[in-house]
Amino acid sequence: MENTENQGPLWEVFVQSKAGQAFKHAGSVHAYDKEMAVENARDIYTRRNEGNALWVVPSSEIVAVGASEASSFFEPSDNKVYRHPTFYNLPDGVKQM
């Protein structure tokens, strides 16, 4: 029986579809080094010109806040309605702002 973990480490793939746009998570690949990771990512996630640029990141290096911790983690922004432009009153007659 072969080793059951021999496909190489996992990498997360982020693709930028057009210049100027944000990179978006596409999925993951297995690879043994950086070069193989970008090549696998290209072959798997950009077979139809979906990519203008590509990032691969070792999955183990990603620090995440999951939905279960989210309510307390993001709580500080809950009570700051004054951060939104709709909070403010404007005098009648203002045409554009």
Place this chain on the structure above:
Amino acid sequence: MIEVELNQEELLKEFEDKIANEVKIEPRDWMPDEYRNHLIRQISQHAHSEVIGMQPEGNWISRAPSLRSKKILLAKIQDEGGHGLYLYGAAETLGVSRDQFINWLHEGKAKYASVFNYPSLNWADVGAIGWLVDGAAITNQVSLQRTSYGPYARAMVRICKEESFHQRQGYEIMWKMMEGTEDQKRMAQDALNRWWWPALMMFGPHDSESPNTGNAVKWKIKRESNDRLREKFINKTIPQAELIGLKIPDPNLKQIGEEQYAHGDIDWKEFWDVINGNGPCNQQRLEHHIQAHQDGAWVRECANAYHTKSK
């Protein structure tokens, strides 16, 4: 002890609330074991199907009738491999390694779509597979884009974008053959005759007989029933067949409304025979996969050695 049990109940309620509100479940979220196990089974079998499905088509790469059709077939088969990888990736987020999935396949513990246990006898079969087998798969996958597990739903969105090319290339082959010589027409009809029923069987047993439907529907893993999806497929496909002069091989087929059809009885004995390993190519498909995997072992060993050394 009591506290832990209460906690489980709360977690389950939270989980079921999300499902009710169409909030996707993500890998780090709590989920019932039964939900996780159902997904592990379903997504990995879906992945295996994509990969095993490369074999009947791969059979015709070297004998494609033109450079155009060879390039298209290569691209299609490469897509299938890619789809397998999206799905293995989604399945791995549930905490099982890719190698484990492959071992389960090789040990016969995991299944793949039974339809790939039929042989591809001639070029018309490549047309029939793309048109009918991919067509049936798309019908199912469009519905799965709304499945409740986030990584699976996202893989489905990506796959559906790519699959419509597959179905069209298959239909184009059938159409070209139906415009061709008498022999070509006969071959196209023969391929339809052989692939029609296996394609209908891809949707699985009737709803009344489907053992895996219960919680899968409640938890929105499965969004539409086997019979409903099968109906959608035949309603789309029958007019396509008629348009190019093909005859559906079902003497009991009835038109029950505008673009609505009812098919005759499916041979469920054949369905279960093939699922249980007695189809024409079950052994060949699995042996080929095992052989290819073993042939590639030295590559993985070298890559692992390189990886360990460069750490």
